């Protein structure tokens with residue numbers, strides 16, 4: 001059984017809604033789990049136990065990314081300063097028709113490298129050619145919930161194909177991989193198709209990861225076409241009977257919110273995308289008051305530039321205070337709870353999101369030696385507003401060290417850079433009439 005101890009670090013936790021810090025503690029890891037967290041006592045570890053020096057570092061759980069399109073890092077910067085409809089129809093959907101499985105493989109490597117560097121150890125990913133993403137999750141050491149994105153126009157045959165992916169990878173990589181179904185959205189998958197998805201998900205006993213109610217226009221169009229909101233469509237199709245990740249869900253009605261609260265569904269939000277795309281923002285108290293799980297998401301890098309949840313966390317706190325013109329909103333405890341435990345709840349993963357004995361050993365060490373991290377009058381405020389992805393020093397997932405001293409141990413970044421650059425010119429071509437889907441207008 002492999003094991004090690006992280007010596008003399010500060011440990012972040014939550015006591016109820018209050019942030020709690022234990023200074024000068026050791027974290028004992030046995031196999032893929034945290035065994036104990038004890039005050040540092042030099043020499044206690046004995047000569048045989050491998051040590052990681054945590055002096056001066058802050059230990060936090062690995063961040064949980066509740067909605068992403070990881071290989072989209074290939075299209076970072078490819079569609080800037082354009083509204084959502086153009087973004088989809090004139091740039092992203094045409095460019096995505098160029099993707100090959102090999103492109104997705106190298107994109108996944110780049111995206112996962114970026115996430116490890118940013119202290120993210122879990123991602124709920126929603127994209128194409130997911131066998132390639134699963135392969136990279138396996139070799140990189142990350143933990144993931146993977147859903148193959150499907151559109152109705154691809155047909156039930158395509159949906160069936162993705163179920164083979166689901167059975168191939170479910171529980172693989174020492175249990176680090178979970179596979180769900182990924183119908184794209186109620187605007188690109190109609191009621192009957194969604195109904196079939198719900199059946200398939202039930203048969204396979206899995207969850208569903210889907211975009212929903214992203215803009216008011218989508219809700220209005222759904223009401224005009226079906227006399228139902230997108231959330232009501234998902235309910236009536238049976239999707240919400242399954243564990244469900246609702247990506248974005250910025251425009252649920254009051255009734256929709258109650259429907260979500262009554263079902264095993266959670267919401268992943270990426271405020272940076274909403275700010276950049278001018279999609280508007282939602283008062284998060286409306287989810288929280290009803291006990292709806294809420295977590296942070298990066299979305300794809302083509303809409304949010306970075307796979308960085310520290311940035312999303314900070315933007316969520318700031319925008320909530322801003323839209324409600326109230327400094328008391330989105331308190332440190334509330335935001336930190338969303339960032340860690342909230343993400344675990346959205347992804348239905350009760351064994352991550354917390355540094356406590358018995359939890360899976362997904363641990364991140366942040367350096368606290370930049371001037372901006374000093375002094376530590378309020379470590380929780382530093383964590384939300386001053387520290388960031390660039391302070392991540394060491395990343396451990398499932399008891400395996402993936403990065404140490406900012407050096408990636410499972411991914412060769414120089415090789416990834418070269419392979420990605422070699423593909424760019426072809427990937428950004430836009431051939432008239434060729435796109436993976438059409439965003440309805």
Ligand SMILES: [Zn+2]
Pocket residue numbers: 067068069211247299300
């Ligand atoms: Zn998305």
